[in-house]
Amino acid sequence: MRPTIKDVSAMAGVSTKTVSRVLNKERYVSEDTRIRVEAAVAQLNFRPSHAARTLAGRRSFQIALIYDNHSPHYIHQIQTGVWNRCLEEGVRLLAQPCDAASPTLAEEVGGLIDQTQVDGVILSSPVTDAASALDELERRDIPYVRISPGTEHGRSSSVSMDDAQAADEMTSHLIALGHRRIGFIIGHSNHAASDLRLYGYRRALDRAGIAFEPKYVRPGLFDFSSGEAAAERLLDLPSPPTAIFASNDDMAAGVLTVAHRRGLSLPRDLSVAGFDDTALASQLWPPLTTVRQPTRDLAYAAAALLFEREEDPVHRRLAHELVIRASTAAPPAA
Amino acid sequence: MRPTIKDVSAMAGVSTKTVSRVLNKERYVSEDTRIRVEAAVAQLNFRPSHAARTLAGRRSFQIALIYDNHSPHYIHQIQTGVWNRCLEEGVRLLAQPCDAASPTLAEEVGGLIDQTQVDGVILSSPVTDAASALDELERRDIPYVRISPGTEHGRSSSVSMDDAQAADEMTSHLIALGHRRIGFIIGHSNHAASDLRLYGYRRALDRAGIAFEPKYVRPGLFDFSSGEAAAERLLDLPSPPTAIFASNDDMAAGVLTVAHRRGLSLPRDLSVAGFDDTALASQLWPPLTTVRQPTRDLAYAAAALLFEREEDPVHRRLAHELVIRASTAAPPAA
């Protein structure tokens, strides 16, 4: 049989309450008894039952990570970051994939909380913006943190990077190389980051005194084929761009494919840049110039916020990092 | 306050035990009372507490997925497959990343079981082969299923694809195209699939009457750079291969990169094939010829096995599917 607190208390010669005190690191336990209890715990290889603790106390030692994202890499980064913090905290992680657009999302979230009584919830984009789900969490008064929310930044604790600034820097980098006709492929409209990245692109052009030309901007869906389609349109223009900046790397891969098909030599004939959303960049040929995103760190920070229950309702980590790789070059002399 | 069974029983005018019976779909409940109870449950939006059920009963309505794999895509497929089955079963999924080589793995697994009392465990490769972890599971007599185990296939229920057959078919395909000098890059030695794939390659050569040449076979580590290194060596040979078959797509991407660097025109000068382990294939240029793997389906089947508690101790799903894309071609006339 699994040992219980009773077994431990018997072996240590104290009451169960005292064992409980030691387990929960409460104060008012003499050094001496603490050591005896810990010895008994180790000897019996005792591990408290989460179920019993949940039922009797107010903690379940579990949190849930709710996500809906099509990029395995993104999810993996998020999970890893959150998990690392959970490990430090001795808390288990419940994986909760979902459809952010589902009409039953709120009910699913409510059910999750009621059944599991998790101590907190982490939402990753784009579930961050499902208002009905947030309502449900708040109704139950359960702590939650959002990663890269697109709306209502003030509504809860959240972490995010500065997408506009990152896009601005990448665009500025391309301008510094001599590019003047810079194509841009927008991300999926359900991600707020898409707008911010476009804004950063425009801001950099403005500052450099380059006119914004709508024809150089194409919509995309964050996937490979929309990147292909956008690239076809851009390269068909009478005076095509000498550089294309895609809002993520799946789309950038689409751009590369089109360039290859057209026999363009990269990066001589065309520079391709992108956000490294899925870590695909280094495996493409040529390797992409990308904005590397600190997704894992953001996720870790989100979990940290959850456990620390910081008072500050809005805690934004503005993090970005520009990584320049080999595939950008000055535009052709022409 | 959250409603409890008591609230439901009061509203339905029955005892708590009867409510419990309905909740657990036990027999011996009259149609009439069942309907009344279900109405009360719906009305109150009642959801039983997992913690209480775990404590009182013998089920926790949670299973754990233990994994250690560096490929986000692989993990994502596994999680998705398992999750889908859990959803049907009304069971929650605990994510448990780990280091399969850690000396404390067994202890971690034991702790997981003791604390959470999960109803079952799913292990994905390569954690499937950590004997100490399996010992721990068996000591606690908890059901578990392994996905693509490398060793001791008879030890537990497991699901896996037929790697040898798949590699055989791909190799045969290349031979049918006219290739005679076919390079092969082996996978990481800690994955049993690596050996099986090599075996399938050899078997196809044998059947076609082509001599096995060790110089055409290079070791790899399932990552991009080991694929690069192997390709360099293969293409440096006096009479280099006209096709290279890599044991996964990360390595195949490395091969492509080397080919591009050397100015080879693909697939005219070189055919490249691989196992589609990370779903990278379609995003490379040119797209790879790959063996597509039914990872998600395997994971779903694993979870199904867990819930069905099939008697058959060894249940191998032999599944594979060969997908031919545009990038293989007959070898150069030379």
Added chain:
DNA sequence: TTGTATGCGTTATCAC
């Protein structure tokens, strides 16, 4: 600093 009595929300046992 430590111990005792009580209850968390559900299932199990055994009676009716």
Added chain:
DNA sequence: GTGATAACGCATACAA
């Protein structure tokens, strides 16, 4: 078919 009552393993309130 249904219900009373005792667990389950721990934390809480309160007492000592």
